[in-house]
Each structure stands twice: as structure tokens, then as C-alpha cells.
Amino acid sequence: MFYSNDQFPFTRALEQNWRVMHKELLHLKDGQFLDWPEKHLYEKGWSVFGLYAWGVKLDKNCVLCPETTRVVEQIPNIVTAGFSHMKPNTHILPHTGVPEGVLRCHLGLIVPENCAIRVGDETRTWEEGKCMVFDDTVEHEAWNKSDKSRVVLLLDFKAPELVVNPPKPKKGFLARFRKS
Amino acid sequence: MIMPNVSPSDARDRTPTRRTAGTPTPPPGQIVDWLKFAWSSISQVRGFIPKVKALGRIIAILTQR
Numbered sequence: 001m002f003y004s005n006d007q008f009p010f011t012r013a014l015e016q017n018w019r020v021m022h023k024e025l026l027h028l029k030d031g032q033f034l035d036w037p038e039k040h041l042y043e044k045g046w047s048v049f050g051l052y053a054w055g056v057k058l059d060k061n062c063v064l065c066p067e068t069t070r071v072v073e074q075i076p077n078i079v080t081a082g083f084s085h086m087k088p089n090t091h092i093l094p095h096t097g098v099p100e101g102v103l104r105c106h107l108g109l110i111v112p113e114n115c116a117i118r119v120g121d122e123t124r125t126w127e128e129g130k131c132m133v134f135d136d137t138v139e140h141e142a143w144n145k146s147d148k149s150r151v152v153l154l155l156d157f158k159a160p161e162l163v164v165n166p167p168k169p170k171k172g173f174l175a176r177f178r179k180s
Numbered sequence: 181m182i183m184p185n186v187s188p189s190d191a192r193d194r195t196p197t198r199r200t201a202g203t204p205t206p207p208p209g210q211i212v213d214w215l216k217f218a219w220s221s222i223s224q225v226r227g228f229i230p231k232v233k234a235l236g237r238i239i240a241i242l243t244q245r
Contacts, residue, residue, distance in 0.1 A: 034220050037213035040204045050221050054241050056234040058224035093204055100241075 001120045001138040001164060003103065010075045011131040014107045014153070017071045018129040021153060022109045024065040025083055032064075033085055041095050045087030045144075048154070052081040072155065080156035083109070091143040094118075097136035101160030101167045104136040107153040112146035126152055137165035214242055 005011040014021075033047035050058050051069055055078075062069040072081040079102050086092070097104070106117075108126035116125045117132075119140040124132060134140065136156075144150045160166055218238045225231050 034217060037210065037217040038206065039213060040207055040210070050224070053218075053221045054234075054238050056221070056225060056237060058221055059226040060224040095204075 001135045002122060002124065003133040003135075003162070005131050005133060007162075008105070008131075008133055011105065011107075011133065013071055013074055014105070014131055014155075015129055017067065018107060018109065018153075021065070021068040021071065021107070022128075024068050025109055025151060028064065028083070032061075033083070038095070041093045042090055045090035046092060047085045047087075048082045049085070050080075050082035052078055055079050068153070072153075075155060075157055077158035078155065079158060080154065082154055084152050084154040086115070086142065086144045086150045088144060088147045088149065091145075092141055094139050094141040096139050096165075099137050099163065099165040099167045100156075101158055101163055102136075102156040103133055103159045103162060105131055105133045105155040105157065107131050107155070109153060110149060110151040112144070112148040112150060114145040115143065115150045117142040126150070135162070135164050137163055211242065218242065 028049055030047075033049045035044075036042070036046045036048055049061060051062050051065060051072055052058065061082075072078060075081075079100070084106075106126060108128045108130055111126045111128050116123050117134075117140060119134045119136075120138045126132065218235070222231050222234050222238070225234050
């Protein structure tokens, strides 16, 4: 379930600026990345450096990547932005994202051979400087079978009219504890 | 680049819009991992009030999951 980049004009700006983002990425250190919390999906080797999380700007990280932040902030309705680092020989098992009315965009920054992502029935490889947009509520998995790291700029943006699985109506906090 | 549809995962239901039988179930304590992740993220937000606002927003989102 991949989408055409033509539907999302901001992907052009991302692709035009990928080298400066790549340069900023290279200044980051391993210790500045956080392990992704869904550890049941991978043994080790998946970490992220966030710029936006849950719609919140992570100021101190953004200062370290000013040009990347500038480009990211041009994207309408941005929810999540950051570098996603997959170490060599890492496999993220098939999973589905939580329906939150967002689509996901990956911009390839460091892409060795033998890396790919499957979304639904379609498998693609990343390309450096190229975007791919997909619906992460569709089952997907990714792998890096190379001996080098793979890094993409990961972005979630609101597009509830386009997602396959739209968000459920929100319940009040207390309603979660009431018997149905 | 589109590749032949070869995946390292074993046979599985390819129905794309739901979690499959072969997909690992999140462990019960995963909310703790999410909160640790959220806290590490919030530490990158500048200012006490923005931090508190961010924490509230993140907890609201996580409890909707």
C-alpha cells in the first residue's frame, strides 16, 4: 500500500534537500538515538533520533539539525519526524501501526544493499534521496541484511481521508474503565 | 525500486489490514517502554511548562491506544 509521491508535493522539497539532511545526520552520535520501544518487533538494532514526536517539537534535537527541521516544518500536519536507524542484520517483524489517521513517509539517507520494506503485498527498496509514502496501519515489515547501517528520515503526517484504517472515535479516559 | 515480492518472513496471512497470526503480540508491560521513550523524548523539549504540556498530550495519546 504505497502512495504516489505526486499526491504529496512536500516530498519534492525533501528530495531536493536530502544531502543537507544527510550531512546533519552524520554529525549525530549513536548515543543520541533512542531504542524504539516496541522491542518485541526486533531483537536489537532499531533506534530513532526524534525531531517531532506525537506532534511535539523536540527542541534540543532540532537545534542539532537546523536544516532538517526547517524542511520538516514545511510539511503540513506533521506529527512525527526523526531519523530511523536500522543496524546491520536487523529485521523488524511484521506489524501494523496504531490507526491515528497518519501516513508515513521515508526519505532514504543511507541505504546499503539488501535492505527492503514490505507493506501489504508489495516490497520495495529505499533509494538515497528518494521518498516513499505508505500507510503504516497496513501490515509491514523491514529488514537490513547488509553489514552496514540503514538510515531514513521518518515522517508521519495527518491524512485521515487517505488511510485504510481510520482512527477510532476517542473515548473519555474514564470510559475505559466502565463495563460495557 | 520495486522488488520481487520476496520477504524473509515465513508463510503468513497477507491480508494487509489486520494483525496476522504470525505477528508478535505486544507484551503487557509495553506501556512502561512507551513511557520511558516518551520521557526521553520530553527531555528534549525546552522549558518546564512546554514539558508538562507535552507530557499531558503524550499520556492522552498513549491511553487512547
